[in-house]
Amino acid sequence: KAGVTQTPRYLIKTRGQQVTLSCSPISGHRSVSWYQQTPGQGLQFLFEYFSETQRNKGNFPGRFSGRQFSNSRSEMNVSTLELGDSALYLCASSEMGQGYEQYFGPGTRLTVT
């Protein structure tokens, strides 16, 4: 099976712009989770989608949003970008989510200038 793919791999944006990141999970996986990774804060959970429904949400402002499509592909959107949004955004998929192994994608490196 193909692994988790994320596009784009690298992105440079300007403050105030918005950005959309995409994640394609492993075939058959219905759960997709998003994480933000920064040197200072480490790995922080953003949200999880399961069968097109947001099942869990982390402690991030409303500028961060996501969705999942019927084919389990997921997108994450960040509006009104701030310098602090610069991070590696990781997507992970699993069969059911809870307790199951999460398979991570290579990440999208977002730089906000």
Place this chain on the structure above:
Amino acid sequence: AQTVTQSQPEMSVQEAETVTLSCTYDTSESDYYLFWYKQPPSRQMILVIRQEAYKQQNATENRFSVNFQKAAKSFSLKISDSQLGDAAMYFCAYEFSGNTPLVFGKGTRLSVIA
């Protein structure tokens, strides 16, 4: 809120030697899962080992094993016969069985010296 603490920001080990990475967590739950993830310089995070809290037997995966002490809320990772390819960031993670997301520690950077 559950927290995961990795007290060793950096560790090093000689090739072929054994190293133990520490992890403690804080929870009031009795049923949960614990994981060790490895993130090599290429950035692709991969699962190393998984432990279910209700199982007393420590999980083992080839050269990787854990020492799970539920009462002490400790979950250390032992890497035997260390190889150059083991060099990476290692993250300890906790997941409550009640359908909540993974909580990660800050990570331990492991260097392997030839």
